[in-house]
Amino acid sequence: PETGFDPATAWVVSRDPLDPDNFGKQNVGIYRMEVKGKRKLGLQPVPMHDIALHLHKAEERGEDLPIAITLGNDPIITLMGATPLKYDQSEYEIAGALRESPYPIATAPLTGLDVPWGSEVILEGVIESRKREIEGPFGEFTGHYSGGRNMTVVRIDKVSYRSKPIFESLYLGMPWTEIDYLMGPATCVPLYQQLKAEFPExxxxxxxxxxxxxxxxxxxxxxxxxxxxxGLRAMTTPHGLGYVKMVIMVDEDVDPFNLPQVMWALSSKVNPAGDLVQLPNMSVLELDPGSSPAGITDKLIIDATTPVAPDNRGHYSQPVVDLPETKAWAEKLTAMLANRK
Structure with a gap:
């Protein structure tokens, strides 16, 4: 059972304490929170996420980290907050690019942080330096309850809200849920862009x-x-460090979104003796229920591609592919069967 309420679609805004005027290094992200009192929250800053870098820099200086928590936001900023961007990429600027116009922001009255224009509720305060308390358990996007762990403590100092604010929540748990449709595409695109920039293939x-x-x-x-x-590079992207635990590599003529094609590649091209690459003691987010200890796991690359020189294993011949007219034949036969009396 969960120990407290989690405002699941609350977005947390923070700045780099060592470069506070850098708009790109300002972070807008979603992080697990637990309401622990009237002015007190528990917050989980996943070590691979930008807010953890901000907090680490603040705590090295013995300082609290000012934050703004926004609830009831424009859906486009909700999408951006779940997207694993580069450290100096602004969620607001990417949101503006998608809107094809600058994204409107406002200044939070206490902290001066940039918050989404039109948010229903703004909570301002600090993550208290070097203070930890038990947070959780909580039902997570992995489809499992996570355990209770020592997490940071947030002190709320100011609350601003619209008249009759609308509270927005999020359904998550065993896939597929609302959060999978939100985070899935937002995860595919940055990983693709980062890999494509280094490997055009x-x-x-x-x-x-x-x-x-x-x-x-x-x-x-x-x-x-x-x-x-x-596959190794995917695991060392900013998102991959905490999330990409297993990678299946397939040839360019296999659609990774077509699971029958992927299963064909796995069943016909993988030799377990040489196509499984296991990497011990790698980083992963603590919420991964398979990690042991929490946050450490072995990672796995499954190479389901056709070997090319100088890798000359196997005896692969010409693939059997459909003739150009096959699709038309299949459609004609399907129509004939459908019209049978």
Whole structure:
């Protein structure tokens, strides 16, 4: 059972304490919170997320970290808050690009932080430096209850709200839920862009499953072992450090969003003797129920691509592919069967 209420769609705004005027380093993200009292919240700053970097810098200086918590936001900023952007990429600027006009923001009256214009409720306060208390358990996006852990403490100093504010919540748990539809596409796109920038051979990234704990990546191959290098890079992207636990690599003619094609690649191209790459004692977010201890796991790359030189394993011949007219035949036969009396 959960120990307290979690405002699931609350977004937390914070700035880099060492570079507070850098708009790009200001972070807008969703983090698990537990209401613990009238002016007190527990907050989980996942170590791989930007807010954890902000908090670490503040605590090194012995300072509290000012934050603003916004509830009832524009859906576009909700999407951006769940998107794993680069550290110096602004969620507001990307939201503006999607809107094709600057994203409207307001100044929070106490902290001076930039908050989404039109939010229903704004809570301002600080994450108290070097203070931890038990937070949780809580039903999480992994489909499991997470345990109670020592987490940061938030002190609320000011509350602002619209007349008759509307409270927005979020349904999450065993997939598929609302949060999977929110986070899935927002995880696929940044991973694809980051990999494509370094490996133009990458064709598509499917990270729809449990916020990318499993990713399926299709790529062309420059040489033997290339697909595995792409898989390793996926695990070391900003998002991959905490989430990409398993990667299935497939050829460029396999659609990673088409699971029958992926299953075909796994069943026909994988030799367990050489196509499984296990990486011990890697980082993952603590909420991964399979990690032991929490936050540490072995990671796995499954290479389901066709070997190319100098990797000459196996005896792969010409793939059996449909003729161009096959689709038309199938549609005609389907129509004939449907019209049978």
């Amino acid at each position: 990458v064709q598509a990234v499917n990270a729809m499953y449990t916020h990318g704990l499993l990713a399926i990546i299709s790529t062309k191959k420059r040489y033997g072992g290339f697909a595995r290098a792409v």
